[in-house]
Amino acid sequence: MPPRKVTEQPPEGLPTYRILTGPDDARFCHRVSEALALGYRLYGSPAATFDGERVIVAQAIIWPSALTLNGGENGQRAS
Template sequence: MRLYRYLTGPDDASFCHRVSAALNQGWSLYEAPTLTYDPEAKRVICGQAIVKEVEGKDYSPDLDLSRQ
């Protein structure tokens, strides 16, 4: 099965660590990251799509994607 996640968060080291952790758990980057500005919080928000192939399992909407 192929899984998809979209990570978002402030453009800071913690976001980069979340993406790095996912890459080290077998996820792959999917296309380019996105950026937008939150004028209320006065900060940049990042987004990065990631995908992962998981053998031997079937997709279910009940899956906890953060644990795959």
């Protein structure tokens, strides 16, 4: 599949910053993979916690044009 052209704004009215959360399973991995295929980039490290029954994970993602507005990648501000 050819790379998707990344536009200034995310498609379908999606926000520029999102945090995906859910059980640590294949469905969650597919959600992150789908967001990356749309053009989002990972933003920071994933997080995980245990709710007493299962592992819950979170991953922040950001639209590339927001990185220049926010001053850098992976939550780091440019100096």
